[in-house]
Amino acid sequence: MLRKVETPEKSERPIEAAEAEALFDAAFGGVSHVVLAVSGGADSIALLRLAAEWAQARSAPRLSVATVHHGLRPEADQEVALVAAHAAALGLAHARLDAPLAPGATRIEETARDLRYAALKAHARALGADAIATAHTLDDQAETVLLRLAAGSGPRGLAGMRATTEREGLRHLRPLLGTPKSRLVASLRSRGLAWAEDAMNADPRFARARLRASRAALEREGLTPERLGTLAARLARCEAALESAVDAAQSACLAQDxxxxxxxxxxxxxxxxxxxxxxxxxxxxxxxxxxxxxxxxxxxxxxxxxxxxxxxxxxxxxxxxxxxxxxxxxxxxxxxxxxxxxxxxxx
Known part of the structure; x- marks a missing residue:
């Protein structure tokens, strides 16, 4: 289902040009070609639009766009077409990456995520890109911290997602990780841009959807995305210190034979x-x-x-x-x- 809202809400501010410049200068510095993972939802359409606007004003990394299609919902074809139209309007190449789930697949969220990243990484390597970027927000970070807390994670897990990770020579960038989703929605509204709503995001079969349904109650108890994001940042800082200490211990005490x-x-x-x-x-x-x-x-x-x-x-x-x-x-x-x-x- 496509949604387009013409009038911005007064309570939310769009991302300003100077903010976007700071976000993408920090995230995309040192890379030459970034594949933007864009599903068609508000977060990823905002990533696409803000990154493209940022790149047009400077000598920036090459940007490409990719949408992973899992074949789970009939409206997914429409969402791919929406992303392709946005990319074309910005002069960016777009690719549809088919990554269907096997019949009878279990743990759909985790399985789809693994397939999605495998498809994106393969596509990035085929293009010669050195990075992929996803539109994870502060809200996603808060949900990740709560899910890992429920799973009994230690400090490493509770540090949440990182703004930059590197695996097998390919960087995974999350330039919007400290940005509330509401500000991305406001950015689209201010431009009169359309995005897609995925019904699975509200499906109570999935843990993240259940957390979103409980958001108001959690916030009343002080568990706001901002506070959970701060917790993740503080634990990430502790993680860096701990890992440095383990590096020293490994050099001194761990030997391979x-x-x-x-x-x-x-x-x-x-x-x-x-x-x-x-x-x-x-x-x-x-x-x-x-x-x-x-x-x-x-x-x-x-x-x-x-x-x-x-x-x-x-x-x-x-x-x-x-x-x-x-x-x-x-x-x-x-x-x-x-x-x-x-x-x-x-x-």
Whole structure:
């Protein structure tokens, strides 16, 4: 469904040219070609319009536009056409990227997100672009913090999304991460521009939609997007300090020995959080860099409580001694034996 509102609300201010200049100068500095991920919603249409206006006034990175189509809703074709029209009006190339979900797919939000980023990254590489930009806002950041809090995340998760991340040589930029969505909507209204409303954003089957429905109650208790965004920023600052300390600990105490690794006994004198993160780094290679924090915490607690022992985690056999040395080696493959029922069970 397309929505167009002609009259701006007095309570909301559009993004001014000087603000947009500061946002995009900071976000797009040092890149040569940015793929703007534009779905057709108000946030991403505002990203497209503001970035294009910013680029027209200066020597700026090349901008391209892409819309990922998951095939979930019949109106998605109309939304792709809307984005294509906006891009054409601004003189920017637009591409439709088909990334359909498999029949019977579960965890639709997460699956669609993974497919979306895979499609965007592949497209960026095909174009020779060195960055993608998404229209995540302060409201999205607040929802992310609340969702991660509900999931039991630690400081790293509660730091929320970062304005810039880099994976496999490609930057992911979020220039509007500190901007309330209401100001982006106001920016579109002030220009008389159309955008699309995705009914899935209000579908109570999805966690983010349920949080949006609870927004008024959360804000009455002080959990405003601004305060949650401030919390994320403060924790991101703490994260940077912690990771710097872990870098130093890794250089001093973590050694690789072929396929194995060793944590020096000197690490036992480090603060508990640094020891935990050092162990996590040692283990991360066995899980492709992704580990559940609670599993690492349980192992760290065992190592602290038991003078010596052995455990397996993330594909590693981890052994520790009374002298506080910790060693990890690839865990041996499991052997299987026949069970009376005819099924196989591990020994």
């Amino acid at each position: 072929g396929a194995a690794w060793r944590i020096d006994p000197a690490a036992a004198a480090l603060p508990a959080e640094i020891r935990l993160r050092l162990l996590e780094r040692a283990l991360a290679a066995g899980e492709g860099g992704r580990l559940r924090l609670d599993r690492v915490e349980r192992l760290a607690s065992r190592i602290a409580a038991e003078p010596a022992g052995v455990a397996t985690l993330a594909g590693w056999r981890v052994a520790w001694t009374a002298e506080k040395e910790i060693r990890g080696a690839p865990a041996p493959a499991r052997r299987w034996r026949g069970a009376p029922s005819g099924r196989k069970e591990p020994e």
